[in-house]
Amino acid sequence: IARKYGICCEEREGKKVYLGSIPETIQIKDQERSIRKVFKVTERTISRDGQIFLIPEYEFETYWTDLEVPSHVVISLYHNHGTCEQFHSEIKSELDLERLPSGKYETNGLVLHFGVFAYNLLRLIGQESLKKQDTPLKKKTTRRSIRTVIQNMITLASKLVFRGRQWKLKVAETNKWLPVFTRLYQAFY
Known part of the structure; x- marks a missing residue:
């Protein structure tokens, strides 16, 4: 057949x-x-x-x-249906949008819009971080999860210093994520 x-x-x-x-x-x-x-x-x-x-x-x-x-399109669509489920799951769990805060439709709509906006920004940061292989992670990946982006790039240990009439963000030179953070900052600045 x-x-x-x-x-x-x-x-x-x-x-x-x-x-x-x-x-x-x-x-x-x-x-x-x-x-x-x-x-x-x-x-x-x-x-x-x-x-x-x-x-x-x-x-x-x-x-x-x-x-x-x-x-071949039908087969690829079927194989990629799990990826859509992962995105949906990330929005609910990583951004804590499983239960919306209000009983009012308009308020929940606004919260969901902000959540999707934040999710898209985090996805953009994750995709930009994949352009070079300078991350200290052991596995080579094609997609960074939102949890990884938040843990490694958003909650980066740093301090804000005011010196010489300028604000500066200080990150320890020994931090393994500093080259990635610097590259991402320059990409979006």
């Missing part, structure tokens, strides 16, 4: 990926609906390390949808 309804792409030697969709009509509460069964079939005959398999290894993914977009 994968060969009949899909297209084949050989990602590397010994790994073929078939992407495609099968049109189907289903019955829901006395109504007929047209859907697509989108599939991704991976056939492996050689492992990543170069080990040849005696019997090919198959992996199947199927998605039922009524979206009129290409198969």
Whole structure:
């Protein structure tokens, strides 16, 4: 079926990926609906390390949808749905917006607007911090969580000093996050 309804792409030697969709009509509460069964079939005959398999290894993914977009788009949308849930969870937990403070709709709307504004600023700082690999974290990541941004860059130990008719922010030279903080400050100043 994968060969009949899909297209084949050989990602590397010994790994073929078939992407495609099968049109189907289903019955829901006395109504007929047209859907697509989108599939991704991976056939492996050689492992990543170069080990040849005696019997090919198959992996199947199927998605039922009524979206009129290409198969690879449906698959990527499904794989990214968890990321949206993470963003929603961060707004609720990290910014403490799980329970809104008032019984009035307008007040809660204003609090939510400020919360989303703060969230977007923190996300912007986190994405900017990823542009160079100068952070003291051990793992290389593609996204900084809001908790990490708040802990490492917003609550940075410092003191505000007034000297020579100027206000200055003093950060210890031994702080591991100082190069990242300096780069971020210059990026947004």
